[in-house]
Amino acid sequence: MVDSSQSIQAEQLKPPITRIGVIGWLRANLFNSVFNSFLTIVTLYFLWKIVPAFVRWAFIDSSWNTTGAACRAAGGACWSIVAKNFRFIIFGFFPYESQWRPLVAMILLFILLLLSSNRRFWRKWLGYAWLIGLFAMGLLLKGGLFGLSSVDSTKWSGLPLTLLLSVFGLTAAYPLGVALALGRQSRMPAIKSLCVVYIETIRGVPLISLLFMSSVMFPLFLPEGITINNILRAQVAIILFTAAYIAEVVRGGLQAIGRGQYEAAESMGLNYSQKMRLIILPQALKIVIPPTVGILISAFKDTSLVVIIGLYDLLKTTQSTLSDPRWMGFSIEAYIFIALIYFAGCFSMSSYSRRLERELYRGN
Amino acid sequence: MNNELQKNGDDRSPGEPIVEITAMHKWFGDFHVLRDINLTVHKGERIIICGPSGSGKSTLIRCINRLEEHQKGRIIVDGIELTNDLKNIEKIREEVGMVFQHFNLFPHLSILENLTLGPVWVRKVPKAEAEETAMYYLEKVHIAEQALKYPGQLSGGQQQRVAIARSLCMRPKVMLFDEPTSALDPEMIKEVLDVMIDLAQEGMTMIVVSHEMGFAKSAAHRVLFMDEGEIVEENIPVEFFENPQHERTKLFLSQILHME
Numbered sequence: 001m002v003d004s005s006q007s008i009q010a011e012q013l014k015p016p017i018t019r020i021g022v023i024g025w026l027r028a029n030l031f032n033s034v035f036n037s038f039l040t041i042v043t044l045y046f047l048w049k050i051v052p053a054f055v056r057w058a059f060i061d062s063s064w065n066t067t068g069a070a071c072r073a074a075g076g077a078c079w080s081i082v083a084k085n086f087r088f089i090i091f092g093f094f095p096y097e098s099q100w101r102p103l104v105a106m107i108l109l110f111i112l113l114l115l116s117s118n119r120r121f122w123r124k125w126l127g128y129a130w131l132i133g134l135f136a137m138g139l140l141l142k143g144g145l146f147g148l149s150s151v152d153s154t155k156w157s158g159l160p161l162t163l164l165l166s167v168f169g170l171t172a173a174y175p176l177g178v179a180l181a182l183g184r185q186s187r188m189p190a191i192k193s194l195c196v197v198y199i200e201t202i203r204g205v206p207l208i209s210l211l212f213m214s215s216v217m218f219p220l221f222l223p224e225g226i227t228i229n230n231i232l233r234a235q236v237a238i239i240l241f242t243a244a245y246i247a248e249v250v251r252g253g254l255q256a257i258g259r260g261q262y263e264a265a266e267s268m269g270l271n272y273s274q275k276m277r278l279i280i281l282p283q284a285l286k287i288v289i290p291p292t293v294g295i296l297i298s299a300f301k302d303t304s305l306v307v308i309i310g311l312y313d314l315l316k317t318t319q320s321t322l323s324d325p326r327w328m329g330f331s332i333e334a335y336i337f338i339a340l341i342y343f344a345g346c347f348s349m350s351s352y353s354r355r356l357e358r359e360l361y362r363g364n
Numbered sequence: 365m366n367n368e369l370q371k372n373g374d375d376r377s378p379g380e381p382i383v384e385i386t387a388m389h390k391w392f393g394d395f396h397v398l399r400d401i402n403l404t405v406h407k408g409e410r411i412i413i414c415g416p417s418g419s420g421k422s423t424l425i426r427c428i429n430r431l432e433e434h435q436k437g438r439i440i441v442d443g444i445e446l447t448n449d450l451k452n453i454e455k456i457r458e459e460v461g462m463v464f465q466h467f468n469l470f471p472h473l474s475i476l477e478n479l480t481l482g483p484v485w486v487r488k489v490p491k492a493e494a495e496e497t498a499m500y501y502l503e504k505v506h507i508a509e510q511a512l513k514y515p516g517q518l519s520g521g522q523q524q525r526v527a528i529a530r531s532l533c534m535r536p537k538v539m540l541f542d543e544p545t546s547a548l549d550p551e552m553i554k555e556v557l558d559v560m561i562d563l564a565q566e567g568m569t570m571i572v573v574s575h576e577m578g579f580a581k582s583a584a585h586r587v588l589f590m591d592e593g594e595i596v597e598e599n600i601p602v603e604f605f606e607n608p609q610h611e612r613t614k615l616f617l618s619q620i621l622h623m624e
Contacts, residue, residue, distance in 0.1 A: 264468035267429050268534060269457035269486040271450075278481060282472050 068326040078330040082337045085321040089338070092157020092317045098149060101140040102160040108133055108140075109163060117352055119359065153231055157312035159341070161231070165303040165313070166345075169238040170296050176239065177246025178285070182276065184251055195247070202244035207302050210237040215309040234306045242299045249291045253284035286360050293353035297346045314338055379407035382538055382569055383428055388437030390420075390427060397423050399593040401437070407537070410570045412580040412601075415590035416616060421573045424590070425540045428571070429460045442537055458486055461531030465543040467523040469515035475502070475526050476511045482534045494533070501529040505559050521552025525559055532563075539563070541572040575620060581605060589613045 018027065030040040061076025064083060071078035082089065091099045112133045115121050141160065144150040156164070183195035202210070214237040218228055257280055265275040285292075304315040312320070318334050321327055383405040390398040398420045405411055413421045426432040427439060430446055430453045439446040441456045470478050479498035483489040489497070502508040505525040515523055524544060531539060544560070545553040557579050564570060564583045574580070580587050580601055587604040589597040589612070597604070597613045605621075608614045 258468075260464060260466055260468040261470065263431055264462075264464065264470070267431060267457055267460070267462040268482040268530075269454050270482075271454060274485050278485065279470055283470075286472065 068328075068330075071330065078327075078333050079337075081321065081327045081330045081333050085324075085327070088158075088321060089314070089317050089334070090159045092161065092312045093155045094157065094160070095149070095151060095155065098143070098151060101143070101148065101151075102156075102158075105137040105140040106160060106163060108137055109167065113167075153229055156231065158317045159314050161306075161311065162303050162314040164231070165235055165238055165306065166300045168235060169242060169303070170299055172239045173242035173246055173299070174292075174296075176243035178250050178281070180243060180247035181250035181254060184247065185254060199244045199247050202241055203248070207237070207241050208305055208308055210241050211305060211309050213237070230309065230311060234309060234311055238299065238303065241302075242295060245295045246292060249288050249295060250284065252291075253288035254280065256287055257283050286357075289353055289357055289360075293349060297349050300345055300349070301342060314341065381405065382407045382442055383571070384438075384440040385424075385428075386438045386440075388427070388434050388439060390423060390432065390434045390436075397593050398427070398434070401595060403588070403595065405538070405569065405571060407569055408567050409585045410564055410568075410583055411572065411586050411588060412584040413571065413573045413588045413590060414575060414577070414580070414616070414620070415588075415596075418592075419590040420593040421590045422542050425462075425542060425571055425573055428538075428540060429457055429462055431462075454486075458534060459537040461534055461536035461539045463524070463527050463531055463539065463541045463544050465547050467515075467520070467527045467547075469523055469527055469530070471515050474512050474514055475507075475518075478515070478526065479530050479533045482530070487534065497533050498529070501532045502526075504532075504562065505529045506555075519552065520548045521555045524548065524552075524556045528556070528559055528563070538569045538571065541570065541574065543573050543575070545574065545576055577605070577620060589616060591616070 018024065031037045056076070058077045061074055062079055063071045063074045063076065064079045066074075066080045067084075068078070068081070071080055087096070087099060091102055094102055112130055115126060115129070139145060139148070141156055141164075142151060142153070180195050180199060183191045184199065186192045186195070211234060214233040215230065218233050218236075222228065261279055261283065262275070265279040270278065303313055306313050307316040307319070315338065318338050322331050322334060381404045383403070385401050385403045388398060388401040389396070401424060403411075403424075413424065415421050423432055427434045427446075428441060433448075434446075442459050444452050444456050446452065446456060469475075470481070473481065476495065476498055479501065480491065480494040483494040483497060484491055499508060499511065502511055505528055507522055507525050507529070510518060510522065510526075515526070518526065528544075541560070545556050548556065553576070557576060560570070560572070560579065561583055572579070572584075584601050586598060587601050588595050589604075589608075589610075591612050597608065597610050599607075599609075604613075605617065608617055
């Protein structure tokens with residue numbers, strides 16, 4: 001008899017139904033206080049007003065591959081502006097028949113970037129792959145050899161131009177920034193003042209003004225007859241600009257490393273370059289990955305400023321399609337499209353940095 | 365601890381001078397931190413430097429490997445004079461090992477990598493040989509099983525033993541210890557002192573800044589007392605502890621020994 005009553009008491013009670021599962025989650029996260037419940041209701045109201053309208057505009061009433069006139073008649077989103085002008089938005093003025101060349105160049109770039117993102121692949125062959133890859137990309141864009149028709153750099157536009165300016169800009173700016181940060185720490189007054197003046201001057205002006213200056217002033221300083229390619233001027237401006245910001249971020253990282261690390265390295269007999277390369281920089285650069293990636297993401301988006309000096313990057317080619325009278329008034333759709341492209345670029349940089357941090361912080 | 369070390373553990377009588385400091389002065393700005401230091405350390409000798417905080421003892425040993433610069437006088441290490449000549453400084457640093465109060469292991473490298481870094485990059489030893497040497501010294505400090513871990517995963521006592529092994533891998537002629545046990549929990553102090561005693565038994569020249577009087581009594585050839593930048597008293601351990609000559613030494617000893 002004692003057994004049966006005990007077995008009744010030992011019976012497991014289930015938790016009340018309002019505390020588990022979906023209802024439990026809702027209660028704990030969305031309705032857990034009066035204020036939160038109020039916010040939830042307000043948010044749901046706005047979602048109810050906006051989402052169905054957006055879905056109707058973007059997907060139900062939208063036209064995907066029609067003419068401008070048909071779009072206006074339909075009244076929904078006009079994705080046709082993207083569909084019909086796709087090749088111009090992406091490739092700009094690059095000759096129509098040869099547009100496979102920048103396409104292949106971009107695919108090559110993405111493959112190389114993907115390979116480089118995995119640190120296990122960082123061997124000699126990757127360096128060679130990049131050298132060959134860069135040569136191939138240059139060849140595809142410029143042409144002139146192997147039967148490829150020559151395409152002047154003034155015709156390079158759209159997404160390939162944005163990628164060109166970003167990838168080269170960021171890859172060159174990073175080591176330059178690190179060098180500037182080290183120079184600013186130097187005990188030699190000449191080097192130190194040079195670096196300080198450079199960093200503070202560049203940081204004091206907007207990128208737009210640097211682009212103007214490089215575009216207008218550069219030629220004034222050069223001897224008669226020598227001209228510098230417009231793209232090169234923009235490239236140099238972007239590199240110089242980004243490097244100054246990276247320098248300051250790296251300087252913060254260097255300051256965060258305790259004196260003890262410097263002293264332990266020195267007392268072992270390591271010279272300056274070994275000390276920095278093996279001990280200090282690996283630690284400092286790792287610490288400042290978050291702000292560094294922030295700067296690189298901004299620089300990627302800032303390439304859109306080159307419209308000011310007449311270069312047709314992704315943003316400018318998109319704007320051009322909008323000035324076509326057939327497609328006027330559909331700017332939202334066009335900008336949403338390139339926003340998605342910029343987002344894809346920035347988000348992958350950001351995810352990669354998170355992954356890199358996870359890898360580097362494993363174990364310590 | 366016993367006096368065996370002094371009697372028969374290290375029969376080799378101290379050899380030729382390896383560190384010679386003559387009339388050395390140092391200032392931090394206007395503050396005269398080291399006054400007229402004269403000290404000669406011979407090969408195989410073990411010197412303990414003690415004194416109140418701020419007496420300049422850490423600064424003194426940091427001048428020997430140029431972590432601090434002296435303004436007056438001469439310091440000669442292993443026959444090379446310490447000047448602003450970078451080449452000399454680097455050569456001296458190859459022969460002088462240092463163990464810090466806060467270990468200063470490189471957190472981004474494994475224990476093994478911490479140890480092979482110096483030999484590979486400074487002495488240009490091939491990597492395989494450097495790893496063999498590293499494992500040998502890790503065995504000596506009884507920490508070989510942690511070779512692939514990272515410093516952050518070890519306790520203080522373990523880290524300090526690794527730090528000692530790291531200096532030993534460079535096969536230095538002199539080892540400087542800057543309060544090696546001051547940052548350790550009491551139960552870990554013994555494991556580090558044991559390693560230092562083993563080192564002493566092998567005849568390593570050691571200059572130790574420490575408050576561990578037990579180690580001084582058992583392993584030191586000479587004990588120095590510093591106060592306000594001067595070497596106030598210098599003697600063999602027996603005499604130093606039993607017959608202190610100066611008032612300041614007596615005061616210091618009464619404060620320090622009453623804690624043991």
